[in-house]
Amino acid sequence: MKKLLLLLVLVLSVGVIAACGNTEKSSSSSEDKKEIKIGATAGPYSDMVSKAIKPLLEKKGYKVEVVEFSDYIQPNKALGNGDIDANLFQHKIYMENFAKENNLELSELVVVPTAPMGVYSNKYSSLDEVAEGSTISLPNDPVNLARALGVLEDAGLITLDPDVNPLTVSEKDVKDNSKNLKLQPIEAGQLPRSVDSVDLAAVPGNFALAAKMDLLDALVLEDMPDDYRNRVVVNTKDLDATFAKDIKEVVESAEFEATMDEQFKGFGKPAWMANR
Incomplete structure (x- = not known):
């Protein structure tokens, strides 16, 4: 009986240690997320993600999938339910109204050059x-x-x-x-x-x-006022995530601006980019 109790204690101990290890691993993998999905409407903004953002993130070791949408509803729905990690298609006013009407917590990460009227x-x-x-x-x-x-x-x-x-x-x-x-x-x-x-x-x-x-x-x-310029948007809970900070960093880079100047002529630059 004593041997059986000792064996049971050992098994339980191993289980607890394994569970702790899995928790630490899960937390670590969340922090070190290297596969991300960025949604954008088909056209210039999916092109912007594919040509100007994705290559720079890949240099940082990310695997990036660009998910195209054909309307202005699904990109935020997909973001809110976790199907994608960020999106690029909307201005501030739309984002705030959509989030309020659909009970989502969305936040802008960085404003990008936008095709003007x-x-x-x-x-x-x-x-x-x-x-x-x-x-x-x-x-x-x-x-x-x-x-x-x-x-x-x-x-x-x-x-x-x-x-x-x-x-x-x-x-x-x-x-x-x-x-x-x-x-x-x-x-x-x-x-x-x-x-x-x-x-x-x-x-x-x-x-x-x-x-x-x-x-x-x-x-x-x-x-264009910056409120009308498109922005990269994430779930508010991810604002401080490493992948979000890296997206912001590549958009604010000189390499990103050079690609915009070369391949997206006529796009108006946001204040942070025009004034630096």
Whole structure:
């Protein structure tokens, strides 16, 4: 009986030691995570991950899988449930609203260069040529509409109510329209096609690039507030994870900026990059 009790104690001791070892190993493997998945919408931002972020992370020893999405819902859902570790496709306002509405804890890691909205025309070669009563198509969703109106104001074509938040401004806030431009809000995805049928079109950068438009063909490009620039986003609990810090480090590197300058011409740089 004594031998049996001694044997049982030894077995239990080994089990406890093994469990502790497994716990330490699990904690260590979480800290030393070297395989990561980064989600992005198909197009320029999945290209940015593949061409400018992934190679630099691989130099640090990571194995990186780029997961492409075709909508703006699934990248955050996949992040929240742990299917991916980070994503790149959204600006701050969208991220905060989505997180609130879906009970997610999301945080931005770093703001990246972003394709700006531009005013395009097949009729005019400069804004100085814009005639009285010209028609301009604009995005009909509130966020992009506010951006488009800001571009027109910066270009001197309209004046907006200075007391209104520039992030939520709409057509009713136009105080001066000296050329009597006809503002024609339409679905954002239709804006590239509308260039052929209207005098001017304010086209968000991602839709312009999807339609194979050259950002540098715009009569004017948006001086985009950083709140509208896309960012790498992670679950808030991972903000201090090593992989998150390494993603931030490679995006802030000179090598990343050089790739952006070479392969993503026309993308507007965030303040931290433009001012360094």
